[in-house]
Amino acid sequence: MPGPPPGAPPPASPEPAPPGPVAATVRCPGCGTANEAARTLCVRCALPLAPGPAPAAAPPWWRRLPRRGAWQAPLAGTRPRRSRRRPRIVLPLVLVLLAVGVWFGLPHAGSLLGLAREETSRPESLPPSAVRASRSLKEHPATAAFDGFSNRYWAAPEPGATLEAEFGLPGVRVTKLVVFSGTSAKKDEFLAQARPARILVELVSADGDTRTRRLTLKDQPGQQTLTLRGSKVTHIRITPETAYGTARGRHLALAEVEFFGHRS
Structure with missing residues (x-):
């Protein structure tokens, strides 16, 4: 290739490019490594490059009880703070x-x-220690209603007479009352005399407290079981108030009375 003609000026050399802006760096506070300004964690040790302001002191525990904030995971590269035990009031x-x-x-x-x-527990029979009646026919005393036989009965001239049972101290816990109404449990003998329809039951406890219950009996032969509850009962009084089958010349008949419960 032929060179430049004689006397021609030499070619101009290219001017160097102006230096570009120096990239900003952020030095890690932990290991001192320079990191790009856009990074948030150190490229070497992963510590935060801009940790921000120090966390505010936690309020007292009694102020944190009504509202508790959601748990936040610690930032990467930081050691989680040891949580203090909060007093439990529950x-x-x-x-x-x-x-x-x-x-x-x-x-x-x-x-x-x-x-x-x-x-x-199963209730047991509670036979009274003594019985009596305010009125009764000579052939049919109060003891006939507590002798365990349903073909012998207590007879009262009319409704209003009382039948009483005593248990003595410290008393008994009564749960059930069993009654055989009329003169007998046999159907052909049951209607021979008048039968109690509604009875007033009074339970007297050892401290003198009296509880009353009015119970209605069915006009049928055989056993009738009624709920009757009382604690420390020392005395029970039964008063027939109304009757079935009353008529001139007929008396009121009650074949058997039994109490069940537990000894105190």
């Missing part, structure tokens, strides 16, 4: 309530145990 409150319940429940513990016994 357990002490439950213990206080239990103590109060036991304190007020002690006077009624015996009654509660008695009720549990009623529900779990």
